[in-house]
């Protein structure tokens with residue numbers, strides 16, 4: 074028995090942040106994410122590791138518009154009680170050279186060329202909370218991510234990561250070409266709304282104390298879609314998160330690998346490029362990846378992408 078280690082990275086530009094307006098007014102987080110992404114891809118490739126990079130589908134475009142009125146008028150809009158503006162209202166209708174936080178085709182192609190699994194994280198990062206969002210929005214998010222990937226010359230994305238980890242309209246995935254998605258951490262429910270402070274202190278304590286993480290097994294649904302378990306996010310070093318020491322970060326992954334090896338399970342960590350705003354944050358990741366490398370060299374772990382796991386589960390049943 075060996076542990077399986079999966080890393081998935083949600084690549085968002087401003088699409089994953091704009092609904093908290095301060096991120097648009099002061100886009101340092103999105104800019105940091107943009108500059109961190111190539112380094113993340115390279116750090117993994119240097120170690121012979123492949124990860125899943127789930128891009129917001131709009132980022133596969135190298136340009137859109139220009140729009141005379143509403144951007145992407147054909148797109149059904151998600152409407153939430155906590156957001157008043159048009160969901161596409163910030164779309165600049167330009168291109169990657171002018172607005173690299175809204176378009177990132179060159180990055181998606183580079184990540185693909187490094188051998189990583191390029192998946193989708195919606196098209197416009199609509200949060201697919203079935204209470205507020207009808208099925209046509211989910212279909213549009215998934216279908217448009219596929220067509221934007223095709224237009225970029227990428228293979229059809231198979232891995233889907235739900236924005237904000239809010240799982241909804243799962244039945245739309247298979248029809249739109251996806252073979253797997255990332256479940257919530259530990260399969261626990263996630264609040265459908267903008268980022269908030271609820272539960273953050275408790276979560277930070279679990280990181281700081283290197284609490285043994287959830288590990289799980291992939292599950293095949295009747296429609297052929299594979300549900301990937303998720304363990305916990307790799308945190309950045311901004312704000313309070315810097316109290317989590319490097320040794321605690323590495324120890325938590327080590328505990329996950331130990332548990333996954335015992336249970337023939339998957340430890341699945343995930344993160345965002347904008348978590349990597351400093352050399353210290355990259356060094357944290359390097360320490361984690363070196364640990365995983367050592368496990369692989371001893372034959373005790375395998376690094377897999379989400380799509381790899383889906384292939385294995387669909388093959389073996």
Ligand SMILES: [Zn+2]
Nearest residue numbers: 137144164166
């Ligand atoms: Zn656009």
Ligand SMILES: [Zn+2]
Nearest residue numbers: 083089236237
């Ligand atoms: Zn996101």
